[in-house]
Amino acid sequence: FRKISNKIVLITGASSGIGESCAKMFYENGNHIILCGRRVDRLNKLKDQLVLNNAGGKVFACQVDVSSMDSIDKMFNELPEEMKAIDILVNNAGLSLGMDAVVDIDARNDLDSVIDTNVKGVFRLTRKILPGMIQRNSGHIFNISSIAGSMFYQNGSIYCASKAAVNAFSDIVRKEVVSTKIRVTNVCPGLVETEFSLVRFGGDSDKAKKPYIGIDPLTADDIADNIYYCASRPEHVQVTTIEVMANNQASTRDIYRDQ
Numbered sequence: 001f002r003k004i005s006n007k008i009v010l011i012t013g014a015s016s017g018i019g020e021s022c023a024k025m026f027y028e029n030g031n032h033i034i035l036c037g038r039r040v041d042r043l044n045k046l047k048d049q050l051v052l053n054n055a056g057g058k059v060f061a062c063q064v065d066v067s068s069m070d071s072i073d074k075m076f077n078e079l080p081e082e083m084k085a086i087d088i089l090v091n092n093a094g095l096s097l098g099m100d101a102v103v104d105i106d107a108r109n110d111l112d113s114v115i116d117t118n119v120k121g122v123f124r125l126t127r128k129i130l131p132g133m134i135q136r137n138s139g140h141i142f143n144i145s146s147i148a149g150s151m152f153y154q155n156g157s158i159y160c161a162s163k164a165a166v167n168a169f170s171d172i173v174r175k176e177v178v179s180t181k182i183r184v185t186n187v188c189p190g191l192v193e194t195e196f197s198l199v200r201f202g203g204d205s206d207k208a209k210k211p212y213i214g215i216d217p218l219t220a221d222d223i224a225d226n227i228y229y230c231a232s233r234p235e236h237v238q239v240t241t242i243e244v245m246a247n248n249q250a251s252t253r254d255i256y257r258d259q
């Protein structure tokens, strides 16, 4: 087991699910954490919880909507000076809204929200943080994509396209920083039981539970564990892509359910 500590880690979407688990994992190992998300009450609660365990690192909670450039700029202005040199960026904030055929999608709301968050958010955060990493010749960027970015399914056009864009972005940034010590890891999970499904189905908890019925799904901690593993490899080791699925999942649509 290798440890990584004393790094400044910025995590988007730290108010629940995978982002929250990453925050705990990195903090417990002695790193400094910047928690980002829209629900600042949740971030503050998580901050209190982390600090109570006192693993030695600093925690800064910051309300930010990654779909808005103004909100991102405001966050950077508010960051404490000693937390500005970000070592690890976890571009995790993301969502899916609905499951509709192309002809039925809500272009005004769902299309814009998902693309602005999942795609533009990743571009914008990276553009903000990468120049400093290049200057320092060090850093690690994790982009949380999905198996949906390469294994497409009907009624998933917006989400699948958004994650395909993240895959392309990760690959291209990695190529652009190939002469530096910066690492880029693209993370492609399968089904993970978080609030993702509740958000996708507009708060309908019966619909939200369905994808996880009869399967032992991945947890947010499983993904955080994989991300921490990649971050803690020796500096010359760049894990470029991780694809992680539950044991009974083989693709977005090949799932064995025991029920």
Ligand code: NDP
Pocket: 012, 013, 014, 015, 016, 017, 018, 019, 036, 037, 038, 039, 040, 064, 065, 066, 067, 092, 093, 094, 095, 096, 117, 144, 145, 146, 147, 188, 189, 190, 191, 192, 193, 194, 195, 196, 197, 199, 220
């Ligand atoms: P959750 O819904 O539990 O968490 C999503 C997080 O993203 C929340 O903290 C939410 O915070 C944040 N978020 C959403 N929109 C914005 C925004 N505009 N600005 C800032 N933060 C935002 O889901 P997961 O933990 O599962 O999702 C995390 C990532 O993992 C996503 O990118 C998702 O696509 C990906 N993923 C999830 C899988 C799954 O099956 N769960 C599988 C594969 C990939 P807040 O609402 O407070 O802003």
Ligand code: 8X3
Pocket: 145, 146, 147, 148, 189, 190, 191, 192, 252
């Ligand atoms: C989320 C997994 O299969 O619902 O990225 O698209 S899936």
